[in-house]
Amino acid sequence: MDILDIEKNKCIGCGACISIDEAHFDWDDDGLSKVISNENLQTEELTNAIESCPTAAIRLAKTSTVFENISDDSKTTSPIVATDN
């Protein structure tokens, strides 16, 4: 699963991403861009918006699929250790 995120300390509020891709970005209360959707992350508009950011503040990061497949109980206990059994 991919996660769309903006590094707020890098955003200068130029509005480029919002004007290019209104489906994923909008203004926040501080005049910076915020992510409004994590759906449909393969669109041309999103790619263009990411490439247009002058400060490279927009990240499209892959989350680890390993922990998504581990039950909630396992997350709170010791790490999984492989055995030769």
Ligand code: SF4
């Ligand atoms: S293009 Fe980059 S700097 Fe401009 S508003 Fe969007 S995230 Fe901020």
